[in-house]
Amino acid sequence: MKFTTSWKKIMLLLAATMALAVGVAACGSSDDDSGGSGSGSSGGTKNATLVLDFIPGAVHAGIYEAMQKGYYEDNGINLKIIEPTSTADTLKLIDAGKADFGIADGIDLATQISDGREAQGIMALLQRPPGGLITLKDDNITDPKQLEGKTVGITGVPSDTAILNTVMKDAGGNPDDANVVTIGFNGVQSLEAGKVSAFTGFIPADGVQVEADGYPTRSFPLDEYGGPSYPGLVVFSTETKIGDDPDLMQGFVDATIKGYQDALADPQEALNALYAQTQGLDKG
Numbered sequence: 001m002k003f004t005t006s007w008k009k010i011m012l013l014l015a016a017t018m019a020l021a022v023g024v025a026a027c028g029s030s031d032d033d034s035g036g037s038g039s040g041s042s043g044g045t046k047n048a049t050l051v052l053d054f055i056p057g058a059v060h061a062g063i064y065e066a067m068q069k070g071y072y073e074d075n076g077i078n079l080k081i082i083e084p085t086s087t088a089d090t091l092k093l094i095d096a097g098k099a100d101f102g103i104a105d106g107i108d109l110a111t112q113i114s115d116g117r118e119a120q121g122i123m124a125l126l127q128r129p130p131g132g133l134i135t136l137k138d139d140n141i142t143d144p145k146q147l148e149g150k151t152v153g154i155t156g157v158p159s160d161t162a163i164l165n166t167v168m169k170d171a172g173g174n175p176d177d178a179n180v181v182t183i184g185f186n187g188v189q190s191l192e193a194g195k196v197s198a199f200t201g202f203i204p205a206d207g208v209q210v211e212a213d214g215y216p217t218r219s220f221p222l223d224e225y226g227g228p229s230y231p232g233l234v235v236f237s238t239e240t241k242i243g244d245d246p247d248l249m250q251g252f253v254d255a256t257i258k259g260y261q262d263a264l265a266d267p268q269e270a271l272n273a274l275y276a277q278t279q280g281l282d283k284g
Contacts, residue, residue, distance in 0.1 A: 044076060046248055051082045051090045053103040053233060055185060056278040057205045059125065060103075061270035066259025068273040075251030081277075086184050088157050094119065100241060101252060105131065106231045107159035118239040123253050125260075126232035130202040131163050132221040134187070134210065139197055144220050145173035153183035153190050153199035160200040163222050170226030188213070 052060060063081070066072060072079040082099065084090050091109075094102040095117050103125065104112075112119040133152070135141040141150075144167045154160035161180075168175040183190050187199035188209050201207065203219045210217050223229045235256070242249050263270035 045073070045078050046076055046245075047078045047080070048101065048248060048252065049080045049082055049099040050101040050235075050252075051084055051093050051099045051103070053084070053090055053105065054202070054205075055083055056081075056274060057202075058271065058274070059130075059202075059205065059233065061267070061274045062125075062260030062263040063256060064259075064274040064277050065263050065270040066255045067277060069259070069262065071255035071258045072252070075255050077248065077251050077255065079252075086156060088155075091117075091119070091157075094236065094238060097238070100248070101235055101237055103233055103235055105129075105157070105159040106234050107162055108157050109234050109236055111158045119236050120239045120242055121231075121234040121236045122242070122249055123235045123256065124231035124233070125235060128229050129222045129227065129232040130204050131159065131200060131232070132203050132219050132225070133164065133167050133198045134191065134201050134203060134207050134217055134219045135198040136191060136210075137216040137218050141197065141218060143173075144168045144171035144225060147198055148173050148177040149179070150197035151179040151181055151195070153181055153187050153196040155184055155187070155200065156182045163200050163227070166227045167220050167222060167225040171220075191215075 050063070056064070067079065067081070082093075084093075090102040090104055091112050093099045095112070101122075106124075106129070109119055109121055133144060133147070141147065147168060152164060154164065164178070164180065165175045168178065181196065183196065183199065187196075187201045188206055190196045191199055191210060192213060192215055199206075203221055207217050207219050235252075237249065259270075
């Protein structure tokens with residue numbers, strides 16, 4: 001597989017930020033709790049906010065498991081989870097100092113760093129990219145090149161454009177010949193309604209949802225169509241917050257790891273925790 005120059009730059013930036021993230025653990029042993037999260041603290045418990053990358057789904061179950069079992073509280077963190085109105089909101093809120101932690105696609109995080117922001121990854125939630133192009137089998141699109149002249153939906157974040165361009169070019173197509181429209185989080189609905197012929201999304205989440213709705217799909221994963229394998233979802237903060245409060249960072253990471261360990265041991269229990277703390281999720 002041959003990566004383009006832009007992909008090489010993205011991978012180098014992402015590797016750098018994740019390598020530096022390893023140092024969070026080493027820096028997290030201070031007894032001084034004076035470093036503040038952006039939301040303040042009370043009685044030794046620090047208030048902190050986490051902005052998701054998307055609407056809550058199975059990939060976030062370990063976080064909700066940790067919430068339900070009190071792992072964050074055990075580490076002195078009163079965590080509030082915020083659902084973004086668009087995937088771009090997460091990066092903006094963290095950059096503006098309005099939240100302590102965010103979850104983002106690895107490409108988007110690397111792009112943020114490349115643009116001169118002080119975003120810094122602290123842990124990976126997914127070890128490979130979940131993104132790709134999702135189509136309906138009934139539309140008989142068997143090759144991404146066939147999307148030339150067709151409407152493709154994206155959410156509006158940089159990673160979507162990178163995914164579309166990479167997958168189509170790898171198949172010998174020209175992404176400039178696709179009619180690209182920004183549809184936010186409405187990829188599933190837009191595909192099922194016939195408003196788009198394909199959309200960029202998380203195949204293990206969006207693709208599964210379309211299938212559950214009764215529409216057989218055909219997907220084209222990024223890392224099978226010219227893209228590198230990289231941490232698909234990364235929890236990040238800012239260099240300033242990491243430096244000011246390494247204990248908060250370490251406490252969050254430790255609690256989150258415990259939540260995902262429990263989720264792996266008992267997936268149904270973790271899904272139940274997710275359902276209990278969120279609204280509007282399909283339990284089918």
